[in-house]
Amino acid sequence: MSVSIEIDGVSKTYDRPGAPPVKALTHTDLTLNEGEFFSLVGPSGCGKSTILNMVAGLLDSTSGSLRIAGSPVTGPNPSTGIVFQKATLLRWLTVYENVLLPAKVANAISTSTRDMADHLLQLTGLSDFKDRYPSELSGGMQQRAAIVRALVNNPTVLLMDEPFSALDEFTRETLNDELLRLWTERPKTVLFITHNITEAVYLSDRIGVMNTKPGRLKEIVEVKLARPRSPELRTDAAFYDIVRRVRGLIGPMHEETESRVGAA
Numbered sequence: 001m002s003v004s005i006e007i008d009g010v011s012k013t014y015d016r017p018g019a020p021p022v023k024a025l026t027h028t029d030l031t032l033n034e035g036e037f038f039s040l041v042g043p044s045g046c047g048k049s050t051i052l053n054m055v056a057g058l059l060d061s062t063s064g065s066l067r068i069a070g071s072p073v074t075g076p077n078p079s080t081g082i083v084f085q086k087a088t089l090l091r092w093l094t095v096y097e098n099v100l101l102p103a104k105v106a107n108a109i110s111t112s113t114r115d116m117a118d119h120l121l122q123l124t125g126l127s128d129f130k131d132r133y134p135s136e137l138s139g140g141m142q143q144r145a146a147i148v149r150a151l152v153n154n155p156t157v158l159l160m161d162e163p164f165s166a167l168d169e170f171t172r173e174t175l176n177d178e179l180l181r182l183w184t185e186r187p188k189t190v191l192f193i194t195h196n197i198t199e200a201v202y203l204s205d206r207i208g209v210m211n212t213k214p215g216r217l218k219e220i221v222e223v224k225l226a227r228p229r230s231p232e233l234r235t236d237a238a239f240y241d242i243v244r245r246v247r248g249l250i251g252p253m254h255e256e257t258e259s260r261v262g263a264a
């Protein structure tokens with residue numbers, strides 16, 4: 001199995017003018033294999049987004065190195081797709097124009113890009129909405145469009161920072177299944193951040209459990225559950241064993257974080 005993302009001795013301290021620096025992440029080593037679905041969970045402020053933003057090339061590390069497919073991360077990379085908690089669609093563009101935007105910016109719109117956009121819009125049930133504007137879509141539909149936009153260039157790496165946390169439980173579970181379908185159809189390495197432990201277990205091959213003060217990777221839990229996964233899995237005893245294990249590793253602080261996020 002080839003290595004996809006390498007995080008090697010990475011730490012991050014945020015310098016703040018006129019205020020003490022914030023040590024967000026201590027020495028962290030993590031390797032993701034090609035095609036792996038890997039989630040990061042942990043209490044608020046443990047450095048999950050900091051790791052994702054460094055892998056995305058949006059943030060420099062203070063020390064250590066990050067590589068994707070063997071090449072150092074030096075900035076945003078067209079072969080890395082990113083989905084954030086908010087869909088960040090441009091409100092003056094239609095859904096179709098939004099999903100084609102990264103290809104347009106990269107000057108790479110071709111028949112195959114359009115075919116890919118059409119295919120992904122169909123897979124996510126958005127075909128009939130492609131000429132609508134973001135404000136005409138529900139939150140779940142907007143997030144589907146953001147996922148299609150991230151996948152249109154067929155990136156080798158997909159980074160997702162709490163992509164479903166603003167959605168209701170039913171929509172979240174539906175999108176979990178859609179995401180797994182898309183990932184199975186075109187395998188890619190996924191780094192996924194969530195506060196929802198059942199979501200992490202349902203989606204992932206492995207889960208990195210982080211701790212705070214200072215932010216660090218505490219343990220990696222393997223999710224040895226067969227694929228393809230389907231909703232019944234959520235009531236399976238083996239599934240719940242893993243959920244309990246991850247919850248136990250995070251500790252009681254997480255209950256507070258989960259309810260805060262749930263209430264948001």
Ligand SMILES: Nc1ncnc2c1ncn2[C@@H]1O[C@H](COP(=O)(O)OP(=O)(O)OP(=O)(O)O)[C@@H](O)[C@H]1O
Nearest residue numbers: 014016022024043044045046047048049050051215
């Ligand atoms: N630009 C910044 N300047 C200063 N401190 C920052 C900055 N960004 C993040 N931090 C701090 O770094 C630490 C890690 O933040 P980060 O957002 O990576 O955590 P997280 O685990 O993703 O949190 P959450 O689950 O709440 O999104 C926190 O203490 C946060 O306050």
